Amino acid sequence: MTDPHLPGVIGERRQLINLAYRLLGSLAEAEDVMQETYARWYALSERQRREVMAPGAWLTTVASRICLDLLGSARARRERYVGEWIPEPIPIRSEWLDGPAPVDPADRVTLDESISMAFLIVLDSMTPAERVAFVLHDVFRYSFAEVADIVGRTPAACRQLASSARRRIQTSQEPSTPERTEVVRDFKRAWETKDIEALIGLLDPQAIATADSGGLAPAFRVPINGSEQIAHTWMQIAAHGPAITLLERTVNGQPGLVAQLDDTIVSVYAFDIADGRITRIWAIRNPEKLRPWTAS
Structure with missing residues (x-):
């Protein structure tokens, strides 16, 4: 039987890569996270998928938790890395997400401001929990209640995590x-x-x-x-x-x-x-x- 959620599920691909790239600083790893997220979705039984009220939210939750696990092991991987580690740079063209360029002005702002190398470098200095809480809340506008469900902490704790992360972000006026x-x-x-x-x-x-x-x-x-x-x-x-x-x-x-x-x-x-x-x-x-x- 055809998955009734298929159009909506496939439509989340851009969101999942956008999210995972900001969390991991690697487009290659972001694509791996997206594939693993879809694999877990289709590992559910047909009945289990029908019971998911919001497939998009389910996919985001799973992708975020995969990223959280990867961030937890990143320090050990960095210790084996030769020289300095810098987030993977991406060319800004529509093809990097296999889709059209965003037409919503809010999407354009999000793409411009939250993938700059300076921004990603600051994100990389955060703890995994800070990074996930901050990106989900401040960049993707998830509520602290939703973030808490993903991170496995209380909403109050997630608010504190995002606040701590926010203090690391430079607030001075950037040049045009x-x-x-x-x-x-x-x-x-x-x-x-x-x-x-x-x-x-x-x-x-x-x-x-x-x-x-x-x-x-x-x-x-x-x-x-x-x-x-x-x-x-x-x-x-x-x-x-x-x-x-x-x-x-x-x-x-x-x-x-x-x-x-x-x-x-x-x-x-x-x-x-x-x-x-x-x-x-x-x-x-x-x-x-x-x-x-x-x-x-």
Whole structure:
């Protein structure tokens, strides 16, 4: 017999990937969570599925609990990771969710604000329970009663978790996209022309650059601190690295850069910007994390 919930269940695919990506920082793992969630749905008997009043809520609950379990084991997995770990960058195009771009303005805001690299980095500093409570409540607008059922704590405890997480999120006014685009474009031009003074001027004196290669590509393994040190490193890359082509691309909803070598994307660069200067650079070199880009 055809599952009467099938259209609604399949329609939750976007929601499940959106949720799992924000919770795990990995599109590959998010897709695995989605598949496991559907596997558990179809492992139910036909009678059990008919008894589910809200299949979407059931799927979200299961996906969130799977993510919570994965986050609990993430620390051990990170200890085995070679070098620094950075969330997987995603190209902002409709195909990354196998569907049309969101038309609801609220969806666009959610996509832009809650998948920026800076936002995901802060999420990664939270405890698993804080992260799940915050994302479900503040990003996906679930009530604390619903969050409590998922996390296995009281609504009051979940409120405290989300509040604790919220304090970690930077509340200062972020620069507009045109301002970010101009700064990133200037950085690209200075890098291409090997203008070290221009690079230093574009970087905050306390800027930090972090690279993620997973040991699978050449990269600096310890974060670089300070505008001059970062500029000198980028000059060395320009002078001694392969002849790459730099392209302006949207990275996690923000202006960024990708480096292309022989028609293959070998690096993705995300930036955080404040007061017209770059405060953070994230260089993702791990080819396993670049699959959504090479596939595009």
